[in-house]
């Protein structure tokens with residue numbers, strides 16, 4: 244079941260909207276555990292940053308928080324998406340920008356994930372530009388990369404720059420372990436500032452696990468003992484293959500996955516973030 248709401252509980256998008264015609268807008272995906280939208284404050288922060296970069300107005304934050312909590316209470320375990328659209332981009336139509344919140348069931352995450360390196364010529368890969376850091380809805384290239392990986396028998400793509408620098412997955416951050424150190428691409432590469440990545444790096448620091456953020460070539464993975472994917476919907480997920488390289492789920496992935504689950508348990512017990 245998909246439940247849509249907006250201010251009027253109509254939840255529709257006009258075909259004259261730039262979100263439909265040009266893929267112009269931004270969004271967030273928030274995982275619901277029980278009736279709690281996890282890390283709501285962090286997602287609303289990032290949505291506000293995306294909206295500002297796109298020069299779009301957001302409804303008041305308290306209202307967005309209320310909508311998310313309402314849908315979480317109605318829908319339970321699953322995913323909430325907040326979508327902010329551009330509004331009309333064609334003459335003679337007067338469609339305002341809309342903010343729609345929807346709830347849908349979660350997709351199961353394959354364990355372990357198998358990912359295929361795929362070149363991402365559209366990715367800024369470190370060059371700055373107006374929308375760097377924005378979580379826009381323009382995901383057609385990412386979707387094409389995922390389809391390419393699936394056609395080749397993998398679950399997901401691992402995006403890399405033209406020179407082979409590892410970037411991110413189409414919908415997740417990537418990390419691996421070399422000599423007991425977690426390595427992950429730097430945010431300087433203009434990958435998405437993943438909330439799960441942030442939590443995992445904080446947890447690693449707390450657990451005394453060394454971390455190295457940087458620019459790494461795909462060949463670096465040949466030295467890795469374990470590889471993991473980080474995202475709101477995948478949480479901390481073991482990666483069992485990157486192309487021809489095969490990995491066993493390892494202790495660092497397990498420790499970070501446990502730490503992430505502990506965060507969820509603590510937040511659910513506390514009744515969720517304020518959203519304020």
Ligand SMILES: Cc1ncc(COP(=O)(O)O)c(C=O)c1O
Nearest residue numbers: 414415416435437438439474475
């Ligand atoms: C390109 C990209 N990188 C990373 C992520 C993971 O971000 P988060 O942990 O905030 O879900 C996402 C999530 O959708 C994404 O689209």
